[in-house]
Amino acid sequence: MTENFDAIIIGGGHNGLVCGAYLARNGLKVKVLERRHIVGGAAVTEEFHPGYRASTFSYLMSLLHPKVIRELELKKHGLEVLPCSDMYSPLDDDYIVFSDDVKKTQKQFGRFNKHDAGIYPEFDKYIGEAANVVRQLLFDVPPDPSKTDFKSLKELAGFAWKYRKIGNKLYRLIDLLTMSAEDFLRQWFDDTRIRAVLAYYASIGTFVSPRTPGSAYVIIHHIMGEHEGAGGWGFIKGGMGAITQAIASYGRTVGMDVEVDAEVDKIIVEDGRAVGVALKNGREYRAKVVASNAAAPVTFLKLIDEKELPAEFVRDIRNYRTRSSAFKMNVACERLPQYKGLQKALDDGALGSFTYPTYIHIAPDIEYLDKAYTDAKDGWYSTEPFITPVSPTIVDKTLAPPGKHVLNLFGGHAASELKGSTWAAEKDNLVKNTLNTMDRFAPGFSNDIIAMDVLTPDEIEKRVALPSGHIFHGELAPDQLFFKRPVKNYANYRSPLKGLYQCGSSAHPGGGVSGIPGHNAAREILKDNGKKMR
Known part of the structure; x- marks a missing residue:
């Protein structure tokens, strides 16, 4: 017997759970399907040796957005943030400590280079303002600059008007998107040990050198949480799995149904529309909306017959790195x-x-x-x-x-x-x-x-x-960000198939345990169904 839902979410990772929870909170009948025996995706806590549990994949809370924490009542459902020390970097004969306390970091840098210590407050202000520009974009739907219909032009004009006061800060973002981390940091700091403290962030989760053009942007991606006072760096009591357990717990209170050991075999498509999913165990579920938390290559190259998709779109997804x-x-x-x-x-x-x-x-x-x-x-x-x-x-x-x-x-x-x-x-x-x-x-x-x-x-x-084990569901490169994430024309959480949405880290603003792609996808799904998200 086929069961029917308003929305089916493929994948019980944190973004899938966030998307499902918001949809259920707004009155939709939601089914979340997770292939493993436990929800959480890459945000899970598991025993790996008798008596020892670890955050198996993601390991720190640095990007989980305060809006998601607040609206999904995660603290009420068990989320407890524990403190994390300042970053410590051992050297062969010394150490460096890097802190979000400017004076503390300045003092540390002064042990190695007086010039670098003196300029650090100016750098911190510069990078903080650039991060603020990026933060403003997090909850936006990237406009499609290639479309010329009235609705799209209106959206593009609205976007431009919203950010009309950014001014010269735009150039900071352009520098970060185009420069290597090394070239960007060399403009500020003389000491290679100090540059390495910051360039390290450009290497986390990306297959680049600090000398790769565009790698400077990844510094911003990682430090946004560090400067977000209500979120920030921290450990989660019980490991990262406690985040996804809290989201699932909230979701259940608003009617979200979560099923584990439920691997999706294919997305069912009829007349150009996603109408449900077939599981590997033979069961089928039908819904008006299907949202995939899986990475874009998995969603579009493994779960859907290519003939259902435009050839150019398939080619773009194949080229998504x-x-x-x-x-x-x-x-x-x-x-x-x-x-x-x-x-x-x-x-x-x-x-x-x-x-x-x-x-x-x-x-x-x-x-x-x-x-x-x-x-x-x-x-x-x-x-x-x-x-x-x-x-x-x-x-x-x-x-x-x-x-x-x-x-x-x-x-x-x-x-x-x-x-x-x-x-x-x-x-x-x-x-x-x-x-x-x-x-x-x-x-x-x-x-x-x-x-x-x-x-x-x-x-x-x-x-x-x-x-390929990519923690961000794909490179955080300039050509795979904003209105090109994951590919051109489909950075708005939608897809070439009606009723099929993207809610995972392949979508804007990208990877990390933030919950933002899931939030934004839910908002767009509700919008397409005549509802305003609350």
Whole structure:
């Protein structure tokens, strides 16, 4: 027997749940279908060794928007944000701490270069204003500049009028979209160690060098949350899965139905319209609206027969770049890494109220970041990867047995497709390179490991269907942003098929656990159905 709904959401990741929750809140009968045994997508908490739980994929709350937190009552449904230390970067013979406290960071930079310390407040203001421009765009539907019908021209004119006062700040955004992180930062800072502190953000989740044109924009993408006082950087008690559990919990209170172990086999299309889905278990569900939280290549190249779509659109989706280089290791350990320079940092009072840094960047200079990329760019992996070790058990004791710890190691670069080999053959070597790097900056760390869950790009794709393991559902490059995300003509959360919408991170404004694509897609779905979102 076929069941009918007002809306079906493909994928129970955070954006799919957000979209479904908003639709249910506004009176629609909603069904969310998740292929795994647990909702959450890349925002899940799972046991990887007896007694040890980790945020399997995403590992920090940095972009979850306060609007989503407030409107979906996530704190009421269990969301509890725990503090995160300032970023600590161990060097071979020293350390740098980077903080959103300008004076604190200025003092740190002054230990290495007086000029860089002196100019930092001006840089912070500059980058903050550029980030504010981007923030204003987050909830907008990108206009289509190619359309010339009256409605589209009116929307474009309205967009231009809304942002008429941006003025010269527009040039800042253009610089970030076109310049490499290294060139952009070199305009401000002389010391390569200081430039590396900021250029590191351009490398997280992207397969680029800090010398790649356009990489400067990714700095903004990552720090937007850091400067968003109501959101900001933080750990979630119980891990990142607590975010998606809270969204699902709220959704259920407004009537959203969530089904796990429900993998969609295909989207049912009739006369140019999406009318439902068929599951791999043989069941079918019908709905007026189908919204896909899956990445664009999955939605349009795997779940739909290509003949149902325009040839040019299919070609554009095929050319949408999802080449990934991220890997993740979740580690159970006897004790946390003893980083070089840590005692000096504690003696200097550089970590404030923290006695151990919870958030670390390992990449001592620009050359290190660039070499990590060049090692991998032709289909291999870094000899010395950049690594983000994150220590949630400093503030969250629910994740490990008493006295033990969980360490999340997120790193790069590791090409999703290897040249002349496979990840089955190379996984152990990647682990070796990563642990050698950790031991360089935290001597003896590898001796304290109890167990590990290693996620190479292919394993990430296998587990949560991120194409090539790309954490953003696709590159954050200038030609894959705003009115070209994921492709031209369809950045408005819609698709060539009536009734089929995009609500995942392939849509504007892109990846990260923000909830914004899900929110915006729900708003557009309701608009098309004569409703105003509340």
